[in-house]
Amino acid sequence: MTEHERLGPPPVEPLSDVAWSRVERGLWSRLDAAPTVLMQRPRRWRWIRITAPALAAAAAAAVLTVGLRGGAPGGEAAPTRVVSGAAPTSVTVGDVHVTLDANTAVVMDPAASALLERGGAWFAVAPRGKRPPFVVAAGDLVVRVIGTRFRVARSGEEAAVEVDHGLVEVQFRDAKTRVGTGQRWTSRRPTEVTPPRVAEAVPAAPDAAPEPEIVIEPAPLPAAPPSVSPPAPAAPTPPVPPEPRLPADRKPAPKVDRDEAAFHRLEALERRAPATAIDGYLELSRRSSRWAEPALYAAARLAADREQPRARTLLEIYLQRFPSGANADDAHKLLGHLQGAY
Amino acid sequence: MRIAPAVVRDHDRDLAHRAASGDRGAQRELFLAQRAAVHHALYRILGGNRDLEDLLQDAFFEIFRALPSFRGDSTLSRWCQTIATRVAYLAISRRRPQPVDLALVEEIVPDDADTRRQVMMREAARRLYAALERIEAKQRVAFALAVIDGRSLAEVAELTESTVIAVKTRVWRARKDLMKRAAKDDVLSAYLAELGGGS
Numbered sequence: 001m002t003e004h005e006r007l008g009p010p011p012v013e014p015l016s017d018v019a020w021s022r023v024e025r026g027l028w029s030r031l032d033a034a035p036t037v038l039m040q041r042p043r044r045w046r047w048i049r050i051t052a053p054a055l056a057a058a059a060a061a062a063v064l065t066v067g068l069r070g071g072a073p074g075g076e077a078a079p080t081r082v083v084s085g086a087a088p089t090s091v092t093v094g095d096v097h098v099t100l101d102a103n104t105a106v107v108m109d110p111a112a113s114a115l116l117e118r119g120g121a122w123f124a125v126a127p128r129g130k131r132p133p134f135v136v137a138a139g140d141l142v143v144r145v146i147g148t149r150f151r152v153a154r155s156g157e158e159a160a161v162e163v164d165h166g167l168v169e170v171q172f173r174d175a176k177t178r179v180g181t182g183q184r185w186t187s188r189r190p191t192e193v194t195p196p197r198v199a200e201a202v203p204a205a206p207d208a209a210p211e212p213e214i215v216i217e218p219a220p221l222p223a224a225p226p227s228v229s230p231p232a233p234a235a236p237t238p239p240v241p242p243e244p245r246l247p248a249d250r251k252p253a254p255k256v257d258r259d260e261a262a263f264h265r266l267e268a269l270e271r272r273a274p275a276t277a278i279d280g281y282l283e284l285s286r287r288s289s290r291w292a293e294p295a296l297y298a299a300a301r302l303a304a305d306r307e308q309p310r311a312r313t314l315l316e317i318y319l320q321r322f323p324s325g326a327n328a329d330d331a332h333k334l335l336g337h338l339q340g341a342y
Numbered sequence: 343m344r345i346a347p348a349v350v351r352d353h354d355r356d357l358a359h360r361a362a363s364g365d366r367g368a369q370r371e372l373f374l375a376q377r378a379a380v381h382h383a384l385y386r387i388l389g390g391n392r393d394l395e396d397l398l399q400d401a402f403f404e405i406f407r408a409l410p411s412f413r414g415d416s417t418l419s420r421w422c423q424t425i426a427t428r429v430a431y432l433a434i435s436r437r438r439p440q441p442v443d444l445a446l447v448e449e450i451v452p453d454d455a456d457t458r459r460q461v462m463m464r465e466a467a468r469r470l471y472a473a474l475e476r477i478e479a480k481q482r483v484a485f486a487l488a489v490i491d492g493r494s495l496a497e498v499a500e501l502t503e504s505t506v507i508a509v510k511t512r513v514w515r516a517r518k519d520l521m522k523r524a525a526k527d528d529v530l531s532a533y534l535a536e537l538g539g540g541s
Contacts, residue, residue: 007459007537009490010467012385023398024373030403031369104435116398156396312439 022157026139033115033137081107084119089319091288095126096134097313099320101153104274113137120153122164124316126309133169141187142171149316150179164316166245207211261282266295270302278302282314293318297327304334351455354418362409372418379419380426381406385503386429386485388535389471397433401426420500427501429482435479466533473523473530477516483510485520489537 015023029066082091084100091098093108100106104119112157114123116138125134125145133144136152141159143152148166161170170177172190179185183193256279262284269277283300285292300314314334322328357375375465380401382461384394399451405425412421470490474482480502487498488509499506524530 007463007533009492009537010389010463010470012382013391015391015398017380019391019395020377023377023395023402024370026395026400027373027406028369030365030399117400162521184411241384 010262026157029137029140030117032114033113033135033142081105081117087241090308090321092282092313094308095313097124097310097317099124099317100124116152118154120151120160122149122227122320124149124312124313125166140173144169144171148314158187160184206300259287259289263291263295263298265298266298270298274302274306278306293325294327295332296321301334302339351414351417355412355414358409358412358414358418359530361406362412366382369406372405375406376419376422377402379423382491383423383426383487384430387427387486389474389486391465392422392435397429400433401429404429416500424501424503427487428503431479431502433481434482462529469527469530470520470537473520474516476523477519481512481516481519484509485516488513489517 002241064281080093080208082098084102089100091100091108096114096331098106098108098114099122101120104121105117106116106119106121107117109115112133113135114137116136123134123136123145128134128145136143138147138152138154138159139157141152141154143150143161145166145168147170149164150166151160151162153165159172161168161179163179163181165181167178167180170179170185172187175190177185177193178192179193182240183194199204215317225321262280266277266280266284269280278299281295281302285296285299296314296318300311300318303311303314312335315331315338318331319328319335325331357368361372372408377398381394381398384397384401385391388394388397402420405422408425412418416424477485483502484498487493487494487501493501495506495509498504498513499509502509520534521531524531524534
């Protein structure tokens with residue numbers, strides 16, 4: 001290519017009919033899974049303001065908004081799209097707690113459904129009682145659940161489901177399968193249900209987007225409670241605050257100090273306004289400081305005190321995020337107590 | 343903003359209304375009618391069909407979500423392309439630069455002039471999009487639509503929900519950045535000059 005000929009703009013190569021069929025099928029599947037999304041009030045996009053930091057802030061704001069809404073189970077909130085960035089994140093919508101992997105997008109309809117657009121997420125669903133099953137859709141996959149904790153992951157058209165405890169019904173295209181505690185299912189072998197392995201990658205579809213590899217990592221299971229000890233105490237112990245760290249070369253970041261102060265303010269607020277304290281603890285737990293751990297446990301404990309169904313979910317999330325946390329033993333006991341109560 | 347003829351506006355509005363109300367037949371009609379335009383916009387910005395299936399799904403999903411807001415000020419086609427542009431922008435602003443191995447394609451110089459031209463064009467386009475991977479997302483979108491796709495600045499401004507001045511600035515900055523990157527690449531440099539991106 002030594003001398004330049006006039007080449008013109010590169011041609012737009014058409015997409016194959018097979019690819020268009022896949023696009024169309026996936027689209028209808030998504031629309032069917034989120035019918036209420038279609039008619040929601042239009043949003044005005046602000047192109048100019050969409051920058052990378054703004055995106056991150058928007059995602060955080062969405063997470064925060066959804067999380068705060070979670071404090072009012074049964075509240076009528078519009079479907080909300082939650083997107084995680086480079087780090088995993090957790091949200092609570094109604095009494096469903098979702099832990100998103102990095103680079104995951106989920107549309108949450110507080111009524112009874114979630115649409116996994118990409119990536120993977122753990123869903124912890126409180127017992128539904130007489131309410132309709134909670135439904136998670138991911139492409140051609142539909143998972144119906146009564147009350148359990150399970151994970152759904154997708155990469156292109158491939159999908160996988162893993163159940164921590166409980167029972168879900170997996171519908172993939174026309175086939176239905178039940179997946180129970182400790183079992184996993186993958187769209188590569190839709191008729192088989194196998195026990196989980198420690199880690200397995202879902203390979204990306206050929207020519208798939210360079211999405212992060214989805215690795216199925218079962219959440220750390222709670223240690224078996226001592227067989228001789230009674231269930232959790234009626235009044236769980238208060239959270240153990242983090243131990244003070246050794247003096248570092250530089251002063252601790254002001255944010256950490258603020259988090260500590262916030263934690264103590266929330267402690268003082270527990271008796272007067274427990275609902276506000278729970279919301280505050282949850283907000284604190286979403287941050288990355290060392291106060292996130294006791295805050296999450298405090299929220300779970302307070303929710304348990306108030307006999308809120310989300311207490312179990314919060315404890316499960318706590319044990320998943322902080323399996324060796326300072327309050328892990330208490331969380332195990334309290335969770336065992338609550339599981340016995342349901 | 344180009345105003346659509348009344349008959350087109352009425353047809354578009356009617357189709358959008360029926361599709362927004364959940365009429366699957368209307369949704370399919372809209373999908374089939376707009377898929378080429380949406381694909382074209384995405385392809386131009388992304389530079390190939392790789393990863394495009396998911397983005398097409400995302401784009402149409404967003405289109406259907408936003409249908410209740412369609413007022414018919416512009417054609418449905420233009421409106422869909424605006425959403426597709428937004429989806430493409432979000433996709434490239436989220437992801438890391440894609441590694442492009444320029445050594446993968448051998449230097450093929452066929453005898454046939456037409457084939458040789460096609461091979462050269464593919465190679466030049468590949469280098470161009472490899473360079474575009476490294477520049478800021480808004481600049482890339484503006485450059486792809488204005489320079490590679492040959493759209494007017496006003497049209498690009500409409501598609502990117504921006505102003506003509508902003509688009510002009512982005513194209514200028516993209517061009518400057520690309521020329522710097524093409525300093526040691528004769529193929530890219532010549533291609534940029536031909537497309538009007540290197541002057």
